[in-house]
Amino acid sequence: MSLMTAHEALDQAVAEEMQRDARVLMFGEGVATKRKHLLDAFGPQRVRNTPLAEGIIAGTAAGAAATGLRPVVDLLFAPFLCFAMDEIVNSAGKLRYMSGGQFSFPMVVVTMTGGGWTVGAQHNHNLEAWFVHSPGLKVVMPSTPEDFKGLMKAAIRDENPVLFFMDMALAFVPGEVPEGEVFVPLGQAAIRREGTEVTLISYAKTVHTCLAAAETLAEQGISAEVIDLRTLKPLDEATILASVRKTGRAVVVHEASRLCGVGAEVTALLSEQAFDALKAPVVRLTGPDAPAPSSYPLEQAFTPQAEAIVQAAAQLVARSPEVAPIW
Amino acid sequence: MHPSRPAPTRLDLLGAMLRIRAYEEKIVAFHERGPFPHVCTSVGQEATAVGVVSALHPDDQILTNHRSAGHLLARGADPGRLLAEVMGRSTGYCKGRSGTLHISAKELGVILTSTIVGGELSLAPGVALSRSLLGGEGIVVCFFGDGAACEGIFHESLNLASVWNLPVLYVCENNQWQAFVHRKETMVGDHIAPWAASYGMDSLTVDGNDAEAVLEAATRAAAQVRATRRPFLLEAWTYRQRGHMEPHDQSYVDPAEIQAWLAKDPIARLEDRLLASGELTRESLEALRAEARAAMEAAADFATASPYPDPSELTAGVYA
Numbered sequence: 116m117s118l119m120t121a122h123e124a125l126d127q128a129v130a131e132e133m134q135r136d137a138r139v140l141m142f143g144e145g146v147a148t149k150r151k152h153l154l155d156a157f158g159p160q161r162v163r164n165t166p167l168a169e170g171i172i173a174g175t176a177a178g179a180a181a182t183g184l185r186p187v188v189d190l191l192f193a194p195f196l197c198f199a200m201d202e203i204v205n206s207a208g209k210l211r212y213m214s215g216g217q218f219s220f221p222m223v224v225v226t227m228t229g230g231g232w233t234v235g236a237q238h239n240h241n242l243e244a245w246f247v248h249s250p251g252l253k254v255v256m257p258s259t260p261e262d263f264k265g266l267m268k269a270a271i272r273d274e275n276p277v278l279f280f281m282d283m284a285l286a287f288v289p290g291e292v293p294e295g296e297v298f299v300p301l302g303q304a305a306i307r308r309e310g311t312e313v314t315l316i317s318y319a320k321t322v323h324t325c326l327a328a329a330e331t332l333a334e335q336g337i338s339a340e341v342i343d344l345r346t347l348k349p350l351d352e353a354t355i356l357a358s359v360r361k362t363g364r365a366v367v368v369h370e371a372s373r374l375c376g377v378g379a380e381v382t383a384l385l386s387e388q389a390f391d392a393l394k395a396p397v398v399r400l401t402g403p404d405a406p407a408p409s410s411y412p413l414e415q416a417f418t419p420q421a422e423a424i425v426q427a428a429a430q431l432v433a434r435s436p437e438v439a440p441i442w
Numbered sequence: 443m444h445p446s447r448p449a450p451t452r453l454d455l456l457g458a459m460l461r462i463r464a465y466e467e468k469i470v471a472f473h474e475r476g477p478f479p480h481v482c483t484s485v486g487q488e489a490t491a492v493g494v495v496s497a498l499h500p501d502d503q504i505l506t507n508h509r510s511a512g513h514l515l516a517r518g519a520d521p522g523r524l525l526a527e528v529m530g531r532s533t534g535y536c537k538g539r540s541g542t543l544h545i546s547a548k549e550l551g552v553i554l555t556s557t558i559v560g561g562e563l564s565l566a567p568g569v570a571l572s573r574s575l576l577g578g579e580g581i582v583v584c585f586f587g588d589g590a591a592c593e594g595i596f597h598e599s600l601n602l603a604s605v606w607n608l609p610v611l612y613v614c615e616n617n618q619w620q621a622f623v624h625r626k627e628t629m630v631g632d633h634i635a636p637w638a639a640s641y642g643m644d645s646l647t648v649d650g651n652d653a654e655a656v657l658e659a660a661t662r663a664a665a666q667v668r669a670t671r672r673p674f675l676l677e678a679w680t681y682r683q684r685g686h687m688e689p690h691d692q693s694y695v696d697p698a699e700i701q702a703w704l705a706k707d708p709i710a711r712l713e714d715r716l717l718a719s720g721e722l723t724r725e726s727l728e729a730l731r732a733e734a735r736a737a738m739e740a741a742a743d744f745a746t747a748s749p750y751p752d753p754s755e756l757t758a759g760v761y762a
């Protein structure tokens with residue numbers, strides 16, 4: 116085991132993959148400057164700075180991916196994805212299908228999002244659901260340094276375009292990463308804590324909020340299971356369904372706004388496929404339909420907090436009939 | 443050494459243009475009978491397609507836009523599979539997934555037809571980056587219109603290709619129109635080529651209605667890209683003789699403008715030259731035309747007889 120931040124874990128994953136496969140390369144605004152050890156190790160052909168032009172960065176990645184390279188591009192902050200939407204959504208996401216399978220787009224787009232750095236709405240926007248909604252793309256949003264490493268390696272080896280969201284609050288928080296090969300397959304959720312009465316479903320930083328809430332709930336005598344989705348597309352429906360069939364209750368937590376967010380999908384999944392198991396309605400705790408504020412207290416108010424999760428889970432457990440009616 | 447083809451003769455150029463024209467005429471005929479998918483034809487621009495593509499080597503790669511039939515046919519595409527794709531048949535180049543607007547043909551080095559105006563410009567540096575890093579001497583040709591040149595991505599693409607020394611031959615088909623808007627309304631000056639200078643890139647404007655002139659210019663430009671591994675911008679000055687898309691409508695165009703350009707039709711010009719030089723006779727020309735038409739009849743028969751994809755395959759191939 117060694118202790119490292121998500122930022123370092125991601126770097127290590129890219130370095131190991133570049134070592135393993137000469138087709139892997141990385142470029143973006145300041146990539147060669149900020150990741151100088153990658154530049155030193157792999158040279159300026161494979162580690163490149165780019166102009167401040169997200170459209171051409173993403174498009175170049177798509178063109179390179181279609182013709183034999185495996186690019187990882189850093190687009191910095193998620194709102195800048197708006198400049199790269201055409202290349203990511205219309206080209207990388209669609210051209211495999213439209214070409215009748217003639218081309219694949221093995222590329223990774225790294226981008227930062229989420230509250231924690233008080234950077235405000237033009238640097239912080241939780242856009243992951245946009246990409247989940249786009250055919251041909253995969254989307255990951257890890258919560259631990261180990262997963263940052265393992266999911267990045269899986270993303271680089273995947274034959275499809277992967278959006279890799281880094282929750283900024285997690286970037287420099289250290290965590291244990293095992294030595295040797297760390298690989299987390301795309302599409303597998305993790306059960307972070309086992310429990311029997313309510314399932315807390317989340318991803319990225321709010322997984323840790325859910326874990327804190329589960330501690331408090333345990334003190335109150337309520338057993339909560341915590342699921343970290345890790346990959347939002349493909350979504351690990353089996354793990355979600357198995358957990359909620361066991362507990363009968365679910366609270367879905369994320370910082371992105373509610374309408375058409377990932378939580379809406381999880382909630383719909385539960386109503387379609389686990390309705391009989393539900394002892395209470397599914398609850399969503401999300402960010403509001405507002406641009407991300409900058410001021411620290413507003414940023415905190417924007418992000419689901421542990422007390423709200425505790426309260427929601429406790430209410431769900433209290434309202435539900437534990438014993439079947441006797442008539 | 444990379445493989446190269448013998449330089450095409452003037453008769454080859456004419457034959458290739460006649461095939462493209464016959465293909466587009468077949469599309470028009472289908473429209474007149476209707477219903478048929480909307481198609482953007484390249485009638486009037488055959489000299490650019492044939493001139494540029496004839497200057498390429500088999501291992502060069504092509505990205506193009508919604509008016510791609512000429513480029514594909516000049517590259518040797520099978521007109522039957524092309525028409526089948528337009529008609530959404532499973533025998534098409536993309537198994538009927540593309541339709542007319544996004545045809546790729548990997549076997550011909552045609553990476554992409556983009557119907558997002560500018561999409562081809564955004565992918566071109568990446569394809570060229572692959573050429574640079576994975577070896578091989580091929581170059582990448584990116585066809586786009588004057589409309590695309592007015593987009594930001596054009597400038598991003600040229601800038602990056604120049605800064606990174608990428609072997610891209612940018613070919614702007616300046617056909618005077620940007621869908622329903624004349625280029626005079628949307629850009630400063632008449633020409634795109636001079637814009638390349640800002641990116642430290644050489645450029646050339648050529649009479650896009652003269653197949654021989656285009657071949658000569660494209661051969662020079664491609665040779666420079668091959669030798670320097672640096673981008674080059676070639677602008678072909680040409681005209682879209684039909685409406686933006688089928689069914690044909692040019693009611694918004696000044697009839698004098700149309701007449702002036704019809705007088706410069708690229709096929710008629712080469713025919714006249716070949717007739718004057720004795721390389722063609724009226725009879726041999728008619729035979730060539732008949733041959734092109736017969737090939738397109740056969741293509742149409744093939745496409746029409748081809749099956750549609752099975753609806754059970756609707757979601758197949760979204761992911762690798």
Ligand SMILES: Cc1ncc(C[n+]2csc(CCOP(=O)(O)OP(=O)(O)O)c2C)c(N)n1
Binds near residue numbers: 682
């Ligand atoms: C991004 C985008 N905007 C608008 C359109 C609609 N559109 C299709 S073709 C076209 C005109 C393009 O003009 P130009 O690039 O000069 O090519 P041409 O059609 O003249 O060959 C337009 C506006 C589109 N397909 N994509």
